[in-house]
Amino acid sequence: MSINQENSFKPSLSLVDATMIVAGSMIGSGIFIVSAEVARSMGSSGWMMAMWVLAGVVTLIAALSYGELSGMFPKAGGQYVYLREAYNPFIAFLFGWTQFGVIQTGTIAAVAMAFAKYVGYLAPELGEKNYLFEIGSFHVSVAQLVAMLSVILLTFINTKGVKNGKIIQTVFTFTKLFSLFGLIIFGLIIGAKAEIWNANWANAWELNSLSMADGQLVTTGLTTMAFFGAVAVSMKGTLFSSDAWNNVTFIAGEIKNPQKNIGRALFLGTFIVTIIYVAANFMYLAVLPFNEIAFAPSDRVGVAAAERIFGAGVGAATIAVMIIISTFGCNNGLILSGARIYYTMAKDGLFFKQAGELNKDDVPGFGLWIQCAWTCVLCLSGKYNDLLAMVIFGVLVFYVITILGIFILRKTRPDIPRSYKAFGYPVLPALYILVALSLAILLLIYEPNYAIPGLGIILLGIPLYFIAQRSKK
Template sequence: MSNPTHSFKPTLSLVDATMIVAGSMIGSGIFIVSAEVARSMGSSGWMMAMWVLAGVVTLIAALSYGELSGMFPKAGGQYVYLREAYNPFIAFLFGWTQFGVIQTGTIAAVAMAFAKYLGYLAPGLGETNVLFAMPLGSWNFSVNMAQIIAILSIVLLTWINTKGVKNGKIIQTVFTFTKLFSLFGLIIFGLLIGAKAEVWNANWENAWTTANLKMVDGQLVTTALSGMAFLGAIAVSMKGTLFSSDAWNNVTFIAGEIKSPEKNIGRALFLGTFIVTIIYVAANLMYLAVLPFNEIAFAENERVGVAAAERIFGPGVGAMAIAVMIIISTFGCNNGLILSGARIYYTMAKDGLFFRKAGTLNNYDVPGTGLWIQCLWASLLCLSGKYGDLLTMVIFGVLLFYVITIIGIFVLRRTRPDIPRSYKAFGYPVLPALYVLVALSLAVLLLIYEPEYAVPGLGIILLGIPLYFVAKKEIK
């Protein structure tokens, strides 16, 4: 049990909470994902539609979560909502998937993006500097300098966050404001300096044709899309755009440390997701004003942001500017993910469903043990090199848990109508139902068109079933 003298201290303001939402959402996706979307959809109009749709869907979900956060302003957020709407078993499946893959895998992936771009500025710190290699059967296990840098960044941020939520708050606010201003600056400079009328007009000539684009032996191959192939292209595109907009729910995990959480979490969810949606849409409009469509689709290593910045500032300066922006963006993003994640494990431990020591608070009133357990697993994922595969696998699961959570609003309206609701889901029941329909449709399309990722992702969630009973037995 926690020392009774220690408890979560509500020290985070609305601005702090909003910075956690926005900062956790913006990583490196906005600089990369547009290439895949452009290849999948084949035209500027449909590329923009995928980003707008992702933003609208995310906003609907965030506004819906506002009702749940007002009802249960407690540490653990979404885990608590699922437990209260359904039962501890459903909540555990969510918590297990968060710890096993989603939260820790995202932390590992973001840390590796941080390290890779740091390696761009200082090549000796990059992936090409292999420190150790050893064949293990069909798998060649190796450790490079980028992995070490990634792990060190996770350890550093974890250590800072074990010293109290105020330290994490300062990093989050400073780094998030910095990357927001940097992104706005890139967009404005792009539209004022890099934009070319002929490029913009050419990109919008056939804005609503749909095609799959591939480069074969240096030649562009275009395959028209229709029917189910079109739906499959939407699934692939939305996978990227939605995941670039993900982690907005992290602010719900730290409800116990937010001032007036019953009001401020809902407000922060809306403000944070709205700001990021505006930035993402504006950034893609800037790409279309600066780069010919095929250069977006086939940007080197999918680095659309780098290609755009080189057009705006010149080859050397542009690439350097994006590298610095991504370093800032990913470092701030990981701070929010690390700060938030341990609060889920704290609440799970309190329910007897996680390592018992993770349910204690340290002398700084934060779940220090949970933070270090999360740090250890995320670091191991960095070393495995499989974090990217794991993340791709669980996108299906992420959607599924969002759907189940929002259906929980309908369940709680019926089963627990007397609980005070400081905020009610905007557009209820139409907008929450619309989200459920869209997200479920996308999940089904992922099962059909990307079963190699969606089916194992479902398997990771189902692995939580025996683990739940093991956890219950261990507690007894």
């Protein structure tokens, strides 16, 4: 028998569990790859580090701001609920639709493909080049099948209750945190070379873009407009690597003392990950010449660094195992939390009715499986890299709208108890809105191939909302 009362959610997640969901959902494969594109775009070590620090600071400000909203509305659905309460069901639906259409599912698909890619690195017969069948330009590789199977497995585990997902999340997140710390420490102790470090910081603040032509390095000075474009490209990667911290708000109904613990978990998780990301990039600059960071084969900066530290064979295998662990744990957190949005949407009559029911293990089983099905379609499409790029535009838009909601709720609903208030209000939340909105506009200007389809997916939610409203009536 299905149970569909919201109070059937069992508050079984501690502060540590919630923090592991924040950190574990953030750390995927980006930290091992993204630095190459940032290095090429910005052209110097100082500006490369500035992009990572800026992404960390922006993420921390947003996370601290969300603490106020989580204290006011500690309910399943998190950010969807915040938008509904600050604005109206229409804005909340656009967020929920975009989460289902591309943000949550597209991120899960992209992370699953990164998982499969490195499984294929260790076991080539499971790799991307081994096709199961081809029809014209469409093909399905063994790696795509591995990606889908990993999503199906994690979905099945999470349908059996939040306890199983909690165990996987905590074990895998602790493992990858210690692995990353280990890689950073070994890199700084064993792999670091003073001459490489000094050379990388000799012209730390020159603004150039780097490219290769006929095997030769080409350095191009950046004009003011080109600089803004380089920032947009760089921040697309660094912000995506730091994203998904808000997933913990979706499972508020299953967290002990959510009014306080969600805010604490948001801060602790984002702070830990920011420190690790900045430290990892310092390690790259101590181990690898800047050009080798920028032009690491297939952008695998982590692999290049590990090969310098441990030797070619051992280093590559070490990073492959770390990424497999990292992406598997990351997707567990994304899968666990995503279905709670669809649960709350269904309760509002804006999603499939079955998604608003809990199964015998007190989790939204139907929501988990429908999320799994669409994610597998995205894996099958082979367009996961494009989806990844589209994700960040939608993410920024809804972060801006949500944090603006703090200002609105302070005026319209001042009497709601606030167990935690946004740090640095109104200056820091306003600063975040300014920075994030600027980045979203830069993406529209300089990355239109990705940002415009991302905007299109959001706008597609408008007719869908009215269709859902008509169906509800």
